[in-house]
Amino acid sequence: MGKEKVGLVALVLIVSSWAVSSAPSSPSFRGDLSRGKASLTFGSASSSLVLNRVGSSVVLPLDGNVHPIGSYNATVYVGQPPKPYFLDPDTGSDLTWLQCDVPGAHCTPTPHPRYPPSPDIVDCSDPICASLHSGDYRCDHPEQCDYEVEYADGGSSLGALVKDVVSFRSYSSSRVLSARVALGCGYDQKPSPYNVPFLDGVLGLGKGRSSIVSQLSSRGLVANVLGHCLSTRGGGFLFFGDDLYDSSRISWTPMSRDYPKHYSPETAELLFAGKPTGQKNLLLVFDSASTYTYFSSEAYRALSLRVTNELEKLSGKPFTEIRDPELPLCWKGRQSFKNIREVRKYFKPFALTFNSGKRTKTQFEVPPESYLIISKMGNVCMGVLNGTQEKLGDTNVIGDISMQDKMVIYDNANHCLGWASEDCSQLPKSRAFAA
Incomplete structure (x- = not known):
């Protein structure tokens, strides 16, 4: 291709x-x-x-x-x-x-x-x-x-x-x-x-x-x-195979038994900057062939509103919302951006937490560099889209953008999903790769 x-x-x-x-x-x-x-x-x-x-x-x-x-x-x-x-x-x-x-x-x-x-x-x-x-x-x-x-x-x-x-x-x-x-x-x-x-x-x-x-x-x-x-x-x-990681260092959550055909964990709650958004019981699918992440309409609105509100609080108003042909929600700066490192400090992470029947919830955190891109026009854009508009219904899809620099593991033998932050630019050299 x-x-x-x-x-x-x-x-x-x-x-x-x-x-x-x-x-x-x-x-x-x-x-x-x-x-x-x-x-x-x-x-x-x-x-x-x-x-x-x-x-x-x-x-x-x-x-x-x-x-x-x-x-x-x-x-x-x-x-x-x-x-x-x-x-x-x-x-x-x-x-x-x-x-x-x-x-x-x-x-x-x-x-x-x-x-x-x-x-x-x-x-x-x-x-x-x-x-x-x-x-x-x-x-x-x-x-x-x-x-x-x-x-x-x-x-x-x-x-x-x-x-x-x-x-x-x-x-x-x-x-x-x-x-x-x-x-x-x-x-x-x-x-x-x-x-x-x-x-x-x-x-x-x-x-x-x-x-x-x-x-x-x-x-x-x-x-x-x-x-x-x-x-x-x-x-x-x-x-x-299963010899590339130390299982004890991976965050695990069970796969949903109600959704057996896909890599779907138990339902999740959406947090932004560590705080609840009110979006709970989200049905998720992890899909490596989806470029971007897709949330159902209500979850998408909750996230995009909070991202926008955080930017509006910044002194000096360094960002202005703008139309960009690449993605629906974008902002321009005083000059064109070249990479995410220039803007990541202005954005907050979001996270998905899973109640796996434990006292502590398992959390899948998505930092700014895993939900933002710099467009060809030099604007910063949110790579989370409205999945309901794409006829996905209530399903929320975790795509490639939000799985960057994480080792994501699909353990079909034990019916669970796992992840750990990693430098994915290097091939693994030992079983302790996920240390």
Whole structure:
């Protein structure tokens, strides 16, 4: 995807598995997907992941940033021989898919040649296929598993599932780790109407059976844990496994049992500058493929009003509210700003607190540099948006901007979410990284 600069990126691939449905009648691609023969092994790897079963993790460096690019991407190697693809890491959806090189495909521009599909096609009766569809789904083509994913930003992917080898580099050694997994061959892509950078596909990191981590952990190869660390300087890393952090130094909160399909903690209360805003029982989703954070209308108004009121109290009135094409709520200074460090002292943090059944509440604090951006015009803008206007209802989404310089951990094995402040510009060097 050409690293095209973006302004307002509304819900980049957000909470995507909400809209997964069985694909409509589509042409059978068995003939196209089966052309050519490929070896089922990669180097010395078999059809399962090659790594130590205890104390092993996979670390993938990330490129990109919240602004001006508007997204992060991981380089994932797929196929035999392995070829690189830039994928959007998405904790809001399950299925990993690549734009596919088949006759008649309708795709968007990609940074690499489109994926030549494996001939190993997933059939409609496969349990992974069933996990992508709700209720009793019909197999229009029993010999292959069709899928359709629709995203809240207006983008979508239609295709069929295949099995192919994905390759990673081990965190604990220089060995190449390979696994054969199910992924989507996307032959009909609808781009987002927003100026979202084009990528080769999506890396599905959700809780469902088809996600990469779920497929690896179901074989006992890695712990069912993933996490990411996004740097305010750009870049960061993504990891699978549980040996990169000291659990006792992480702030943990249980995942909601009422919202099992997404990374949703128990309901939260919104604080600003350490004080209650009156906004309680907020339903939250953590979504790594959403650029910005989204609050429902009442919570958004409560936060934006308090931020504005704090600025109005400043002596000398150094900020003036202004219209900016990039984001809805922005302020200009006496001269253009170049970075957040120039303005962060004028803004207060907000926080979300979770009642996890303990005497002390778990708190997710968001400092100014994790909810503000400097626009191309040199204004400071709030990167928290009104999610109700984006048809999210009462759901509040914690996006990349508010997860910067935090190690965020999704522990599916123990059904909890965790975080700790970190310098995410450096790859982890030891298990005590979160010390």
